[in-house]
Amino acid sequence: MKQQIIIIGSGFSSLAASCYLAQAGYDVTILEKNSTIGGRARQLIKDGFTFDIGPTWYWMPDVFERFFNDFNKKPSDYYTLEKLNPAYSVYFGKDDYITIEDTHEKICQAFELEEPGSSKTLKKFIETAKSNYDIAIKDLVYNPGVSPLELVTLETFKKLNQFFSTIKKDVRKEFKNERLVKILEFPVLFLGAKPSDTPSFYSFMNYADFGLGTFHPKKGMYRVILAIESLAKSLGVKIKTEASVNKILTENGIVMGVETTGDKISCDILLSGADYHHTETLLDSKYKQYSESYWEKKTFAPSALLFYVGFDKKLKNVNHHTLFFDVDFDVHAEAIYDNPEWPENPLFYASFPSITDVNAAPEGQEAGIFLIPLAPGLKDTKKLRTLYFSKIINRFENLTSQKVRDHILFKESFCVNDFIKDYNSYKGNAYGMANTLLQTAFLRPKLKSKKLNNLYFTGQLTVPGPGVPPALISGKLVAELINKHHTN
Numbered sequence: 001m002k003q004q005i006i007i008i009g010s011g012f013s014s015l016a017a018s019c020y021l022a023q024a025g026y027d028v029t030i031l032e033k034n035s036t037i038g039g040r041a042r043q044l045i046k047d048g049f050t051f052d053i054g055p056t057w058y059w060m061p062d063v064f065e066r067f068f069n070d071f072n073k074k075p076s077d078y079y080t081l082e083k084l085n086p087a088y089s090v091y092f093g094k095d096d097y098i099t100i101e102d103t104h105e106k107i108c109q110a111f112e113l114e115e116p117g118s119s120k121t122l123k124k125f126i127e128t129a130k131s132n133y134d135i136a137i138k139d140l141v142y143n144p145g146v147s148p149l150e151l152v153t154l155e156t157f158k159k160l161n162q163f164f165s166t167i168k169k170d171v172r173k174e175f176k177n178e179r180l181v182k183i184l185e186f187p188v189l190f191l192g193a194k195p196s197d198t199p200s201f202y203s204f205m206n207y208a209d210f211g212l213g214t215f216h217p218k219k220g221m222y223r224v225i226l227a228i229e230s231l232a233k234s235l236g237v238k239i240k241t242e243a244s245v246n247k248i249l250t251e252n253g254i255v256m257g258v259e260t261t262g263d264k265i266s267c268d269i270l271l272s273g274a275d276y277h278h279t280e281t282l283l284d285s286k287y288k289q290y291s292e293s294y295w296e297k298k299t300f301a302p303s304a305l306l307f308y309v310g311f312d313k314k315l316k317n318v319n320h321h322t323l324f325f326d327v328d329f330d331v332h333a334e335a336i337y338d339n340p341e342w343p344e345n346p347l348f349y350a351s352f353p354s355i356t357d358v359n360a361a362p363e364g365q366e367a368g369i370f371l372i373p374l375a376p377g378l379k380d381t382k383k384l385r386t387l388y389f390s391k392i393i394n395r396f397e398n399l400t401s402q403k404v405r406d407h408i409l410f411k412e413s414f415c416v417n418d419f420i421k422d423y424n425s426y427k428g429n430a431y432g433m434a435n436t437l438l439q440t441a442f443l444r445p446k447l448k449s450k451k452l453n454n455l456y457f458t459g460q461l462t463v464p465g466p467g468v469p470p471a472l473i474s475g476k477l478v479a480e481l482i483n484k485h486h487t488n
Contacts, residue, residue, distance in 0.1 A: 002027040003486065006258055006267040008245050011039025012468055013458040014273030015228040016067060016475025022235035023071065024483055026269075030237060031260065033244035033424075038225040039273070040423060040430070041468070044308050044412060048362040049354075051308040051369055052222055053414065055468050056351045057190070057321070058215040059208045060137065063469035064224070067476070071231060078227030080218040082356060087214035088321035090186070091399050092179050099319070100183065100210075107210050115177040125174055125184070125203070126210055132159070133204035133211070141470065144477045145442045145463035159201060163437060167202060168195035182325050189373070192301025192434035192466045194333045199437050216320065219359045221468075245274075248282045248455070255455050258282075269454045269486060271478060276445050276461035278424035287451045299439060301431035301466050302336050302373040303416050305380075307389055310409040311366040317400040320356045324348050324392075326399060332373070340375030342384060348372045348392045365409075370396075376427035380416035389413070431467075432460025440465075447478045448485070456482055 003026050007014045010032040022028045036042055040054035058064075064075050075081060085102035092098070098114060100107055104126065108119035135155045143150035156163075171184045185195040187205035217223045229239065247259040248270065257266035272279040277295050280288045327345040335343040351369040354361035361367040370392055393405055416428030433439055445462050449455035458478040460466045 003268040004266065005029070005269045005271060005482070006031060006265060007271045007273060008258070008279065009033075009039055009273035009459070010037035010229075010239060010241075011273055011459060012041060012225070012228070012471035013460070013474040013478075014039070014271070015225065015232055016472045017271060017273065017458050017479045018232045018237045018475075019071060019228065019235055020476055020479030021271075021482065022232065022237045024479065026482075028232075028237045029265070029267075030232075030239045031243040031245055031258070031265075032239065032241045033274075034422060035242050037229055037239060037241065038222060041221055041225050043220065043222040046308075046410065046412070047310060049308075049310045049365070049367045050220060050360050051367055052220045052353070053306075053308070055221050056353070056369060058217060058221065058224075058468075059190075059212065060469040061212060061215055063137065063472055067472045068227075068231075070476070071235075073231065075224075075227070078230060079223040081215045082218065084214045084216055084320050084356065086319050087209070088323060089319045090179075090183055090323045090325055092182075093326050094399055095317070095401055098179060098183065102213055104210055111180060114180055115175070118175060118177065118180060121174050122210075125171075126207060129203040129205075129207035130211055132162070132201055133207040135159070136201070136204045137208075137469075140441070141464040141473055142477065143441065143463075144447055144481050145444055146446075146448075148442050151441055162200035162203075165200040166196050167198045167200055170200045170203065171195070182329060185329075186323065186325075190431075190467050192431045193299060193436050194337055197299070197337075197434070197436045199440070202435065214321065216353070216356050218357060220353060220357065224468075245282060248279075250284060250287060250452065253452060255452050269456070269482060271456045271458060271482070273458045273475075275424045275426055276457055276459070277426040279457065283452075287449075287455075289450050290445060295426060299337065299434045299436050300376050300427065300429045301434045301460075303376040303378070303419060303425075303428045304414075304430040305372045305374055305385060305388055305416075306414040307368075307370040308412045308414070309368040309370065310361070310411075311368060311404060312407045312409050313366065314364060315352060315366045315368070315400070315404060316402055318350065318352055318355070320352055322350045322352070324350070324395065324399060326395065336373060336375045340378060342374070342378060342388070343372075346372045346374075346388070346392070348395075350396070374416065376416070376429040378416055378428075380428070385413045385415060426461075432465065435465045447474075447481050454486070 007030045042053045044051040089099045112119040187209045188198045255270045349371045354367040419425040419428040464470045
């Protein structure tokens with residue numbers, strides 16, 4: 001008889017794990033607390049507009065290909081990818097921006113225009129980044145974080161110094177132009193930490209950016225969720241929505257099942273893709289691995305204030321992805337990591353998927369997603385959301401030389417309180433635990449419980465870390481670990 005596995009949550013890591021486990025012969029059921037699947041990668045559909053609520057960047061296409069290849073499939077079996085050109089633009093002042101296009105050669109030209117001679121330095125920098133990418137993404141991140149020895153290879157030994165320097169130091173050593181520095185420091189923000197706290201080795205994110213490029217799945221990132229759902233169901237996975245898990249049931253040091261509202265479901269193995277901290281609150285205290293002080297001391301990736309806006313006209317002077325770096329990043333970063341507070345003048349990011357994708361908005365109209373990174377755990381009120389929307393829209397109008405406020409059909413917001421309510425997210429964090437030196441690989445919360453032999457974890461608070469590609473990898477790693485410890 002097949003062993004029964006329950007998976008809590010239906011985000012990228014949970015769905016990925018469900019596919020690997022079903023393929024290995026387990027009987028897999030996913031329990032999702034919300035009415036739709038996808039975890040943070042859900043959609044908002046309103047008045048003919050479609051917004052990705054969570055992830056909007058499709059980077060590292062090779063990781064998605066590797067995932068689907070494990071099931072003799074290809075991404076193109078499920079969705080259509082378009083490489084964005086330009087990939088994104090970065091504003092530094094009024095009508096003052098740098099555009100990052102779709103090839104390394106064009107990006108070198110943009111750097112050269114900004115700072116003569118910088119393209120030569122950039123080529124060397126990206127060569128190192130590619131070497132790191134080949135080591136990290138093709139090898140290191142596919143380790144389960146069980147032992148420090150996973151990081152010890154001939155290749156990593158050669159790069160040992162890169163684990164003890166930082167992205168900020170390396171970039172600023174090579175580039176003097178502050179605008180180019182900001183562009184090169186930007187990709188590591190996906191890892192959830194300041195460039196000054198991110199090891200140099202993580203420059204592989206620059207290769208993901210400049211070397212591989214930025215893509216968009218037609219009809220949005222949610223198409224990827226639907227693709228993995230389709231694959232999972234074809235393998236026999238069962239998915240139940242509006243099934244919130246209220247307690248993990250244990251007996252004699254073994255997980256026996258879970259309690260949902262009005263129901264008890266038994267299992268042989270339990271895997272949680274829900275927030276790690278929240279999952280441990282569902283256990284009797286003696287089975288918790290990590291104390292409240294443990295979580296309190298960790299460096300968490302930011303939360304975010306997000307706005308989903310419908311405009312009644314097409315916007316100008318923006319691209320599909322547009323970053324607004326016209327204020328001091330260090331001051332904003334301090335408000336996130338050092339002295340948590342609402343930033344006076346925040347950096348922000350905007351996405352206009354309807355520039356690329358006709359499915360995102362009605363004809364002649366524009367869908368806009370605006371994101372301000374914030375410290376987790378901040379006070380979140382309607383008044384603050386209104387104030388910050390006004391701040392960024394005023395700046396947006398000025399920087400892009402257009403009036404948009406009077407063309408807003410509607411706006412919806414999502415912030416700290418919503419991350420807690422919808423995802424049981426620790427302090428309302430949006431991206432999980434940051435990838436700093438002391439929170440990398442075996443130093444992250446474990447995939448396998450040390451207290452309960454048949455309890456496992458996956459997702460952005462465990463190995464390998466935040467982001468959509470790492471979430472897919474996390475699902476694979478935990479499935480391999482379950483296979484190793486349990487014979488089906």
